[in-house]
Amino acid sequence: MHKKFIQLENVERVFVTRQGTYTAITDINLAIQQGEFVSIIGHSGCGKSTLLNLVAGLTPASGGIMLCNGREITGPGPDRGVVFQNHSLLPWLTCFGNVYLAVERVFGRTEKKSRLRERTEQVLDLVGLKEAQHKYPHEISGGMKQRVGTARALSMQPKVLLLDEPFGALDALTRALLQDELMRIVAASGCTVMMVTHDVDEAVLLSDRVVMMTNGPAATIGQVLQIALPRPRNRLALAEDARYASLRSEVLKFLYQRHAKHAA
Amino acid sequence: MNVAPMTKKDVIPISRNDAASPMQQPAPNVAQRPAARKWTASLYGGMDALTQWAIPPLLGLIVFLLGWSLLAEYSPQLPGPVKTWHSAVELFSDPFYDNGPNDQGIGWNILHSLERVGMGFGLAALIGIPLGFMIGRFSFLNKMTAPIISLLRPVSPLAWLPIGLLVFKEAQPAAIWVIFISSIWPMVINTAVGVTKVPVDYLNVARVLNLSEFRIFSKILFPAVLPYMMTGVRLSVGVAWLVIVAAEMLTGGVGIGFWVWDEWNNLNVEHIIIAIFVVGIIGLLLEQALLMLARRFEY
Numbered sequence: 001m002h003k004k005f006i007q008l009e010n011v012e013r014v015f016v017t018r019q020g021t022y023t024a025i026t027d028i029n030l031a032i033q034q035g036e037f038v039s040i041i042g043h044s045g046c047g048k049s050t051l052l053n054l055v056a057g058l059t060p061a062s063g064g065i066m067l068c069n070g071r072e073i074t075g076p077g078p079d080r081g082v083v084f085q086n087h088s089l090l091p092w093l094t095c096f097g098n099v100y101l102a103v104e105r106v107f108g109r110t111e112k113k114s115r116l117r118e119r120t121e122q123v124l125d126l127v128g129l130k131e132a133q134h135k136y137p138h139e140i141s142g143g144m145k146q147r148v149g150t151a152r153a154l155s156m157q158p159k160v161l162l163l164d165e166p167f168g169a170l171d172a173l174t175r176a177l178l179q180d181e182l183m184r185i186v187a188a189s190g191c192t193v194m195m196v197t198h199d200v201d202e203a204v205l206l207s208d209r210v211v212m213m214t215n216g217p218a219a220t221i222g223q224v225l226q227i228a229l230p231r232p233r234n235r236l237a238l239a240e241d242a243r244y245a246s247l248r249s250e251v252l253k254f255l256y257q258r259h260a261k262h263a264a
Numbered sequence: 265m266n267v268a269p270m271t272k273k274d275v276i277p278i279s280r281n282d283a284a285s286p287m288q289q290p291a292p293n294v295a296q297r298p299a300a301r302k303w304t305a306s307l308y309g310g311m312d313a314l315t316q317w318a319i320p321p322l323l324g325l326i327v328f329l330l331g332w333s334l335l336a337e338y339s340p341q342l343p344g345p346v347k348t349w350h351s352a353v354e355l356f357s358d359p360f361y362d363n364g365p366n367d368q369g370i371g372w373n374i375l376h377s378l379e380r381v382g383m384g385f386g387l388a389a390l391i392g393i394p395l396g397f398m399i400g401r402f403s404f405l406n407k408m409t410a411p412i413i414s415l416l417r418p419v420s421p422l423a424w425l426p427i428g429l430l431v432f433k434e435a436q437p438a439a440i441w442v443i444f445i446s447s448i449w450p451m452v453i454n455t456a457v458g459v460t461k462v463p464v465d466y467l468n469v470a471r472v473l474n475l476s477e478f479r480i481f482s483k484i485l486f487p488a489v490l491p492y493m494m495t496g497v498r499l500s501v502g503v504a505w506l507v508i509v510a511a512e513m514l515t516g517g518v519g520i521g522f523w524v525w526d527e528w529n530n531l532n533v534e535h536i537i538i539a540i541f542v543v544g545i546i547g548l549l550l551e552q553a554l555l556m557l558a559r560r561f562e563y
Contacts (some may be wrong), residue, residue, distance in 0.1 A: 056472065057471075058468055058471060058472070075471070076471045076472045076474060077474065078473075078474060080472075081472075082468075082472045084465060084468070084469070086465065088465040088466065088468065088469050090466060090469070090483065090484065090487070092487040093483070101473060101475070101479070101483060102473050105473050105474060105475055105476075105479070156473075
């Protein structure tokens with residue numbers, strides 16, 4: 001439980017543009033323990049998605065060391081499941097087909113087709129989409145699409161779940177529902193989670209630690225806040241909890257007082 | 265249309281019942297008006313559709329026929345619409361007669377032209393589409409082929425005919441060659457552009473899932489490129505059909521293009537005009553068929 005699962009040391013990401021180099025994030029030092037839920041929060045443009053893409057292996061770091069489970073991160077891998085911001089479902093495949101693609105890739109060599117189908121159905125059932133599995137992405141709501149995206153990531157049985165503003169495009173009610181489901185699924189699977197968000201309540205409600213980023217360029221980690229609230233958490237009970245309120249205001253103070261973003 | 269008057273009727277009695285309370289009276293009135301407006305709007309909508317979709321093309325056709333008749337009136341060699349129509353009725357009454365290689369029915373001519381187009385275009389698709397995929401996927405190949413494609417693409421189709429005649433020594437493959445070389449470019453270019461336009465998100469999915477190159481092609485690249493590819497196919501068929509008349513005029517043999525040339529030598533102007541319409545209508549049908557096919561692949 002206390003094993004350092006993801007380790008980032010002096011990680012930096014520099015983009016080369018026509019106007020010269022642009023340092024998006026720099027000097028990132030972070031260790032995430034196995035089974036821990038860590039949120040990355042910051043104003044838009046602070047490089048939080050950049051950081052997530054580095055851990056996902058989608059973009060290479062310009063400097064520093066990145067380890068996942070003791071191994072250097074050199075590219076994407078099935079040990080890290082990614083849920084994309086805009087769900088990124090393939091529109092020509094059904095919900096089932098989208099998830100099956102991932103299942104087939106990870107387990108296709110060792111398991112029979114019937115077992116692969118079973119796995120796909122199980123994970124769709126887990127996110128509550130058993131009935132809609134044969135629908136196409138354009139036939140279902142935004143919340144359901146994001147569930148399929150989550151199911152696709154979970155189906156690979158990853159050790160780490162990387163979420164890039166997973167509920168950012170959803171309405172408040174749907175978002176709350178999916179947050180509760182995410183807590184349930186993560187608790188059941190024991191996944192390590194790294195989630196990028198710009199929603200203070202979401203960060204405090206879901207996380208064990210909230211990592212707050214300063215503003216870019218050359219953004220870095222400004223403060224890390226421990227959220228020592230007991231689990232399972234209930235959003236209604238926490239709404240009146242004094243500890244929750246003080247943690248929440250701590251994050252708000254960081255974002256709007258010390259590192260306020262001026263209107264661009 | 266039926267719903268709107270019903271709500272109107274439903275609303276009026278309510279407003280009368282509530283008339284005693286002046287506070288509530290305006291509300292039904294407000295509700296009533298949009299309902300009435302909707303009803304008339306849908307009536308006008310029907311009229312609009314008629315004036316927008318049916319009347320302009322009909323008007324265009326009438327103006328065209330009038331202009332043609334007028335032109336024929338002042339230029340005695342040019343047959344008018346009526347004369348051409350009678351000639352067409354006669355021509356199409358026996359489309360598949362065969363009096364030797366230089367005198368065959370219009371049906372045979374059309375079928376032979378379609379066959380040449382099909383072969384030239386089919387070969388172009390067989391080579392052009394895979395080539396487009398490779399050019400789009402590997403930027404090295406793209407840079408390598410870009411100068412050649414830009415150089416050869418604008419060449420007039422018929423400029424390729426002598427090369428074809430020289431290499432193949434025969435008219436039939438030379439005509440097919442011309443169709444091939446002039447219809448391959450839209451497919452190559454559109455497919456290549458389609459590959460470069462595949463959303464990064466989808467390719468990121470492929471990377472995160474660590475898909476094999478075959479799976480990337482069959483599950484992501486091919487479906488994402490399909491709409492672009494279909495546009496290329498449509499443009500290519502258009503070009504191929506455009507070129508066939510000119511190519512056949514020069515190479516001879518049975519075909520709609522040669523038929524036009526033959527009828528010009530016979531000074532049968534009605535048949536030339538009929539050929540123009542036949543070429544136009546078949547081109548239109550090909551285009552529509554491919555549009556319908558393309559619509560099936562939109563997401």
